Amino acid sequence: MTLHSGEHKKIHDLHPEEAIAPGSALCAGCGGLEGIRLALKELGENVLIANAAGCFTLLSVFPFTPFKGSWLYTTMAAPVPAAQGVRDALDIRREAGRLAEEDDFQVMVVAGDGSSADMGLAPTSAAIHRHLDFLYFCYDNEAYGNTGFQLSGASPYGSATQTAPATAGHPAGAELGKKDLFEIWKAQNPPYIATVSPREPIDLSNKFARARGMKGARLFLCLSPCPTGWGFDPKETHTIAKLAVDTGIFPLKEYIDGQVVHTRVPKKRVPVENYLERQKRFRHLFEPTRQDEVIARIQQGVDSYWAHYE
């Protein structure tokens, strides 16, 4: 497929070809699948995916693959070392003149938030430090979704997960906050970091188009609404994704040339409870009794984030 060049402005600019074939066993309405589908429209076929164990294990199940390019399956902690191995092998072949430039490909790590924020974080940090030339796509559904939605380092404060349910002793559910992977990565100054939303295909596509031509560690954090784990009807995936942006909970931004730029700033932020109340994982904040202090703390977290930029 020939890649789109130039700035995307409208839906008709999206690449008409699908880089992922249908038929995978991912849940109907998967927000993460929409994210990687749009991403690969920009990146094309010349991508090798190093996939950490997680929901996206289901993308490629032997003897079937939805990809036109290669896919390498790794343990939860090891997609980045796998990417390093592949990149090194390609570089050696390039240097030895045994691989033409047009036959070379990008290496992309695909990992969930459990792998990205918990188990695989140390090797990722090491790879950024070594200036490894790779893309990293994190589909963040804010828990270990594939195994039944257990607490991860990316589960937000106030959400209920299987291992952090709302109980009499722990009425908020998850009591720890979400790790800020954007800031963790930014501290190592890689050439590119972006947050992307499946509900904003133009924004997402432009970010991948920008990163495509760069070298070094390029990281994408994709908020991936999960009908199964978050508890909403699959048709509402984009409604939830939109509310995450409109409430300011999920800021769309990129880090480029040492600067953080917000690519979509909600003009007037919608109250966080509009986002929370539509999801079963936050229902305990509203029923049987409303937990105003928890909701207020979530709102305050969002407000204080934006206060830095206003």
Added chain:
Amino acid sequence: MLRVRLHGRGGQGIKTASQILGSAAFLAGHQAQDFPLYGAERRGAPIVAFARIDDAPILERGPIAIPDLLLIGDDTLLEDPQVAPACGADEWTTIFINTEQEALKLKDRLSLPGLPVVCSLGPLTRKHLGDPRILSVSLAAAGGRLSGRVSLDHLNEAIDIELGALGLDRQTLKKNQDLAAEVFAALSPAVFEERQEKPLVAGQLKVLEQQEVAQAAPLITATGNMQERKTGNWRVQHPVIDYGECNNCLICYARCPEGVIAADAEGKPVIDYDHCKGCLICAQECPRHAIRTLWERESHEQR
């Protein structure tokens, strides 16, 4: 021993139905075992669950190939060759199908070994729970009643235990118990005769020979072959584009996570129903509300 096999789709409560049935049998003083079987299946995908009920300790394990009681929760699975829900049923099997279709027609069309018990659980479930698709209690009640092994009291107690564990409030539990009572009253116990076991015949032993790595390693050389798997059978509702209203904005194409909406030569969006999982994002997101949704059954009738 009574061997029960349940079929349905992820999200309908098939696993929970097997748990309620197992617990009810246990509360009735029987030995019981219940478990689902799934790997990579997800919401909407075909699911199977099992229960074994006996008065002696149950030493048998694993999936049930030849069920005594077969509970088919979703009639859209009946003709699906990948699921083949009636597989293993013989003349001693009681087959229950949640359907509006007629028993005799189903028996003939599907070559079933006997006349199935049919009952449409949808309207009853909708009446009590507001959604016709949630089968956890109605299918468990149907199974419990047909089994003849449990009373309504046992079933209600099992509902309290199993659904209570999921965090349902008292009022919702009561609605489920009202539903159970109505399903219970609509059916009567089936007669289970002693199955005459056919002797097992050993097949020829196949010796697997070592292959070269290029053949034996899990390499996939046909790229994009995932589309051989038709996920259209996950769908319970069916999006239909009204081309009179559609203005080819392609929002539906952009928003479809599966990438199963493509623009045709004239720029019109076309849905690939072989793979559409029925998430209905397209219908929800269409700015002109030009995508209607039909229940799969209605769409079958229209075709």
